[in-house]
Amino acid sequence: xxxxxxxxxxxxxxxxxxxxxxxxxxxxxxxxxxxxxxxxxxxxxxxxxxxxxxxxxxxxxxxxxxxxxxxxxxxxxxxxxxxxxxxxxxxxxxxxxxxxxxxxxxxxxxxxxxxxxxxxxxxxxxxxxxxxxxxxxxxxxxxxxxxxxxxxxxxxxxxxxxxxxxxxxxxxxxxxxxxxxxxxxxxxxxxxxxxxxxxxxxxxxxxxxxxxxxxxxxxxxxxxxxxxxxxxxxxxxxxxxxxxxxxxxxxxxxxxxxxxxxxxxxxxxxxxxxxxxxxxxxxxxxxxxxxxxxxxxxxxxxxxxxxxxxxxxxxxxxxxxxxxxxxxxxxxxxxxxxxxxxxxxxxxxxxxxxxxxxxxxxxxxxxxxxxxxxxxxxxxxxxxxxxxxxxxxxxxxxxxxxxxxxxxxxxxxxxxxxxxxx
Numbered sequence: 299x300x301x302x303x304x305x306x307x308x309x310x311x312x313x314x315x316x317x318x319x320x321x322x323x324x325x326x327x328x329x330x331x332x333x334x335x336x337x338x339x340x341x342x343x344x345x346x347x348x349x350x351x352x353x354x355x356x357x358x359x360x361x362x363x364x365x366x367x368x369x370x371x372x373x374x375x376x377x378x379x380x381x382x383x384x385x386x387x388x389x390x391x392x393x394x395x396x397x398x399x400x401x402x403x404x405x406x407x408x409x410x411x412x413x414x415x416x417x418x419x420x421x422x423x424x425x426x427x428x429x430x431x432x433x434x435x436x437x438x439x440x441x442x443x444x445x446x447x448x449x450x451x452x453x454x455x456x457x458x459x460x461x462x463x464x465x466x467x468x469x470x471x472x473x474x475x476x477x478x479x480x481x482x483x484x485x486x487x488x489x490x491x492x493x494x495x496x497x498x499x500x501x502x503x504x505x506x507x508x509x510x511x512x513x514x515x516x517x518x519x520x521x522x523x524x525x526x527x528x529x530x531x532x533x534x535x536x537x538x539x540x541x542x543x544x545x546x547x548x549x550x551x552x553x554x555x556x557x558x559x560x561x562x563x564x565x566x567x568x569x570x571x572x573x574x575x576x577x578x579x580x581x582x583x584x585x586x587x588x589x590x591x592x593x594x595x596x597x598x599x600x601x602x603x604x605x606x607x608x609x610x611x612x613x614x615x616x617x618x619x620x621x622x623x624x625x626x627x628x629x630x631x632x633x634x635x636x637x638x639x640x641x642x643x644x645x646x647x648x649x650x651x652x653x654x655x656x657x658x659x660x661x662x663x664x665x666x667x668x669x670x671x672x673x674x675x676x677x678x679x680x681x682x683x684x685x686x687x688x689x690x691x692x693x694x695x696x697x698x699x700x701x702x703x704x705x706x707x708x709x710x711x712x713x714x715x716x717x718x719x720x
Contacts, residue, residue: 307366314361316360318356318471320353320382323386323403326348326400327389338481340441342392346393349385353389372414376411376415376419383426386430387404391438392437395434396438401431413425423695443713466655476594518548518551570609570709571609572709573608574606575602582633586620590620594629596633597633598632600639602636612685615680615684618649619702623700626642630649631648642708646704688703689705691704
């Protein structure tokens with residue numbers, strides 16, 4: 299597969315507009331010859347028609363070149379626009395030179411050059427256009443061998459109107475379209491830049507978490523050994539019950555560290571798992587039960603059969619939302635899943651709390667917000683994880699509480715392949 303640079307992609311997209319401009323110029327030249335022949339007899343009609351044919355072939359070849367093997371450097375584009383100026387200048391030379399009202403066509407390649415090529419090359423093409431116009435003033439062939447001053451004057455006036463109208467239309471369609479395309483690309487680059495900055499924050503947080511997880515492994519193993527020694531040294535039933543509880547918590551901590559390691563491996567290798575929504579909810583319910591055995595979480599019994607692409611980081615993001623909901627509403631939290639339009643899956647987390655006021659003030663999930671019971675990075679990481687997998691996080695706060703909606707795309711072979719190639 300041939301990988302294209304950003305410049306090559308831009309030239310490839312501009313090929314259609316350049317083809318339209320060149321064919322419009324050729325059409326206008328042919329129409330001018332046809333109209334002129336109805337009034338006067340052109341001195342170099344055959345040569346002018348041959349140049350129109352050559353220009354049409356050149357336009358087609360450039361379009362094929364730009365679309366199939368786009369140039370890697372703007373210099374190739376500048377050379378093509380210089381050939382445009384030369385062909386237009388040669389046609390004008392055969393049809394009256396600077397007296398031809400279509401002489402303004404020389405402005406079109408210059409206008410396109412200002413958008414597509416660097417400033418230095420645009421200046422060079424502008425000077426070349428001025429030079430060609432000057433040469434047409436000094437040297438040109440007569441438009442006809444006969445004297446038809448009145449007819450020539452009428453043709454010139456009509457041609458000036460046609461030239462103005464066609465030049466304005468071509469500038470609107472070609473240059474305007476290129477300018478809009480460049481504006482869209484700038485907006486895409488801005489979005490990519492913001493996403494990259496967000497990902498850099500996530501990476502720094504992930505590196506810190508991985509380092510902490512690595513360092514916690516040894517203390518946990520040591521504490522496990524100490525629990526075994528205490529159980530052997532003090533065979534007290536009351537103490538044994540506390541030691542069992544401590545051992546369970548240590549095992550839970552170890553599982554969390556293993557889950558963190560698996561999440562890091564999956565994120566590094568870009569592995570996604572396609573599950574039905576029912577299986578995914580069952581897995582989340584099992585994890586939530588281990589974390590909060592007595593938590594009043596109302597899991598919906600009705601779960602659709604649609605599939606979703608998930609990984610360990612997404613599970614952790616949902617668990618972060620559940621932790622926030624339980625903190626804000628310890629008495630009731632509800633979780634439900636539904637299939638939405640456009641092949642989307644929505645998970646809804648509801649509670650009776652109002653713990654998102656700070657988050658709404660700071661743009662939901664876009665910044666790290668303050669937290670009295672935690673470090674305040676949970677919502678930020680949750681939103682970043684959901685966006686990374688092609689989803690969105692929405693929230694609504696009313697008098698009944700807070701509703702969080704995780705909108706994810708349904709899983710399919712194309713979505714898994716696209717995400718794994720990013």
